[in-house]
């Protein structure tokens with residue numbers, strides 16, 4: 001579609017929206033942007049009087065929200081996003097800034113101030129491009145604001161209180177929602193409506209256009225005085241992935257105008273935007289004939305069509321242990337890698353080049369070497385090695401996924417087609433041979449280790465003196481729990497075939513207290529006593545009927561005040577936004593009778609078994625966390 005090539009530039013990037021506002025999520029989802037939501041923990045407590053103008057406050061708050069998420073993801077989740085978007089909406093009337101009301105009385109104060117008057121709604125937006133250099137997070141910040149003027153009619157006391165009692169004002173700046181009941185209070189709107197709702201989409205697209213399609217060299221002078229390029233419909237923009245239009249450093253390009261290079265706080269001049277870019281220069285060439293003709297390329301679809309080739313290239317390079325060789329011996333030429341691995345030189349060279357283009361390897365005149373993330377995640381001994389999961393994906397999930405069409409037609413698992421064996425039970429299937437069992441355990445261990453810290457710290461669990469991780473496999477989460485809660489007694493309960501094979505996965509360093517491993521089948525055997533039962537990636541394996549059996553067993557042994565902690569990929573209630581989780585649900589279709597579920601679905605299952613106070617935390621990592629307490 002001609003309107004969105006500028007958003008197409010973000011298709012291959014890991015985009016994070018640092019906002020809990022459902023309106024922002026909806027505005028960006030509606031235009032096809034794919035992003036992950038990681039709400040910011042930044043407290044909106046900047047000193048308002050230190051800002052010369054209200055919009056400065058909104059821009060700075062938006063920037064701090066986004067920076068907090070970028071830093072947290074980089075440091076805590078070890079996942080550096082490509083782009084983090086933060087926003088902050090405020091209402092300004094009589095030089096005063098109104099944010100979200102704290103209670104009904106506060107909402108009343110705000111709305112009566114707005115009654116019969118014109119006010120301004122400012123949304124500050126920060127777009128942060130992130131990269132990781134030698135484990136340091138580098139950021140390039142672009143920020144701007146948008147102002148919309150809104151006039152309210154005279155509001156009677158009765159109308160005011162009726163509106164307040166509707167509950168709508170409470171999570172909205174200025175205490176109203178123009179998109180819903182609050183629209184009835186509005187006499188006129190001058191400016192961008194979506195800016196009032198929470199996100200200035202038009203200005204955002206213009207800003208992206210400015211970043212990704214800077215003007216040709218001869219117009220740079222002009223841009224100094226007019227920050228918004230004349231691309232209102234974005235129709236002249238290329239959707240192609242030409243080097244010159246990427247957000248990357250280009251030698252010899254023009255430095256940004258110094259008035260837009262901001263110190264710690266942005267400098268506000270005549271235009272309502274600014275940029276801070278460390279080591280970033282604007283590319284020169286672009287919008288030549290080639291890129292314009294590429295404007296019609298549906299890059300999102302093309303990327304999806306290529307997805308399986310990229311996955312397989314990663315799987316094969318991992319299976320051949322190329323990342324392991326390059327870690328210990330790199331840089332190596334293709335011929336040396338081929339000799340080490342025992343593969344053809346021509347095939348190896350093509351695979352290595354593809355891995356370079358996919359950002360997994362680096363290539364210099366000395367040869368190929370691992371990127372930092374290849375060392376951390378792709379080598380079999382990397383700190384957060386995903387090697388086990390990659391091999392499982394190649395050997396087990398790939399054959400199952402080739403039968404996805406049958407799975408969709410029949411609505412059931414495809415193990416018989418993929419492996420020529422009718423499996424009666426998911427785990428009997430995995431544990432029928434030592435090789436498959438170890439591969440599966442290594443896969444589960446990789447994911448558990450990568451997510452353990454975020455799962456263990458999503459909630460304060462110090463009130464629970466003892467914990468039992470049901471289906472806790474190698475104990476990766478259990479060990480993390482003991483690190484964080486040294487006084488906690490932690491038991492892992494899993495099938496005897498699993499417990500017999502855990503020794504390989506135990507950490508070499510001594511834990512504060514040992515994890516106890518108990519073997520048994522949680523559907524059949526008595527459960528160990530505990531204050532908190534953990535089910536990490538367990539419920540998604542099973543249909544509702546089996547989940548009810550398990551939850552009623554836990555409920556029967558759980559005393560009031562004790563709890564259940566679930567770690568799962570939680571789908572959004574509408575099941576349309578979280579593509580990783582939705583694809584994982586297809587993954588469950590091809591191999592289990594289970595599925596991924598939404599927060600409300602998990603809440604419903606838990607509440608039926610006497611668990612209340614259900615809290616859901618989206619961690620930004622692969623697993624989200626749900627905590628509930630037995631009443």
Ligand SMILES: Cc1cn([C@@H]2O[C@H](COP(=O)(O)OP(=O)(O)OP(=O)(O)O)[C@@H](O)[C@H]2O)c(=O)[nH]c1=O
Nearest residue numbers: 019020021023088089172173176177178196197198
């Ligand atoms: C005026 C107006 C505001 N809003 C909402 O008000 C919140 C502002 O608060 P914020 O601090 O900018 O955002 P948040 O909701 O706290 O989310 P976060 O980005 O995580 O800080 C945002 O939600 C907006 O949509 C509406 O939905 N409609 C309107 O007419």
